[in-house]
Amino acid sequence: MTMEISALKSIEQTNRNQWNHVVETAPHGTLFHRYEWLQAVEDGTDREPRHLVASKKGNPVGVFPNVITSIGPVKRLDSLYPGFGGPLAITDEETVLETFLEVVPELCDGRTLFNRIRTYDQAAIRNHALFREFGYEIDVKWCRVALDLTQGWESLLEGMDRTRRRGIKRGHDQSLEISEEPVTVRSLSQFYEDYEAVMTRADLPVLSHTFFIALRHLANRLKLFAIDIDGVRRGWMLCYCDEEQSTLHYAYSGVRSEHFEYHASELLHEHAIQWGIEHGFETYDLLRTPPDFRDGLFNFKTQFGGQTVPLLSWERGVPKPALPALKLARTIAAR
Template structure:
């Protein structure tokens, strides 16, 4: 159910003034007063088509804002939604998705927009007034064990909100980056821009008997991929998303690309990519190649295939996903070798509890390269 958190009726003065105003004009104060911000405890309380239309109208809307992604997080991961929906004169004009998620290595939670993925406000109209209302609503959502609100912006366009966010107590920090590959260069130039080790990996991989197949998004194919993904994550000590999340993603199959590689006729892993048509970007979100196929360069062959697939289908960018900003890290070096440009992941945090400074101080012990930007 929706819970109203903002909005004021027009004052008597504004009502009288409106009698003398041009019928096609409204004062800024009157427009602002008609805005309402509601909290919804399930994305299913929002009309699907209406929400996705806002995503598509906003220049910052992405596949991670879409109704289907939010529903998969809610039902497949079991995260608690605390979405904010902005309405004007009864019409939905914007919003900001949020989920309550655990803070690593603590008994506390954070309100995140958005995890997994990237979020932030979608305010294509009445931006200034809507942003003010949305920010004002946040403290009421951070109670009990929820001690901080976090915004994870997808791209540099979210810098437009930096001053407003910092004015309201948000602090930016950087810990992660993403490598972006410009697919508009064409395949030959991409190959030329790779490190010698990446090019050699692709060349040596092409000497083996291999095949990369675009799979249908079926429960069986996702189950096979998930088993491999689970094994890889267990080996590296990473967090594993349950199969229920992958299965829920079937509702957005037109935004998924599932690739399988077979070497000598045997299943050798795969990739599950997200197609961000709003930004003409392919997001490399899940990859799973068993160690047994490292020497066959299965990973390089999969990436080589998805780059060519993206070019052929008119996408402009390949996004390798988040990685730590440590050049000594193996994942960082592997992604860097494909020639992409590193860009910071924009994150802002706003403490909502006296406990937050203590948790933030403790975080620096297990995130030694945590950096807050003043």
């Protein structure tokens, strides 16, 4: 049966239900593959979509979300940022993936000289041999910290570093209230003010206000928790509900440094973990951090216990010599 490949310059060029059916059916589909997430990235960032769809008799059997990003003066066909990607197939997996990878060079024109596949699920390692056959090289620049919620709260608390346990205990010596805020333009804008301050202080890239407003496309897949201590708002936390992977993702913090003394971060994480347990999620994911024990963010997240999981990515030059040139430029820049 003939395999048809379509290249989309907007997620709106495909049927929402058909696209999401592939994501929900494929074993490694995630929230970040969903139509609604791609719509938020498209509406809320300047990324140029270059999604691929594989179909048989007009029915999608595979999807491969991508966007164009910049690396200095050149561009890259990239898995999603924000978010993660990688190809998915629900039938004839080898044929679908090979066809996607054969089409990639057609999406790389002009100054677009590279393709990077950034995956969330470590099980994507099963694709490594195939990716390598098409000239991809594997890399690990980030990791994530995942807590097994099936253990229950008491077991998770016991497995935390004493610094985190002490923070939670001391936090409960105050008068506090944690609420689940409705996800509206107003609440997302209020959260964004604190998020922006947090990221700026940490000297980290700040996503646009437009992106956070566009997250409304995800509807009930967002959870916005706020903490009040002694009647004063001391911070927020935004989480994603990844039902495809039975995972509650801690996504962004809105706890400013002046509220650290109230242990607002630890209390929000405690609440989110317990909420995840109560609602049947199997994993609480603190998302990405540099895989470096000397890094403050890595240490903060790993102190909650859990498993440190490498985030795998594969990169390919189009044409092939472009990748060594990029690596040389990175080495020179690092020096």
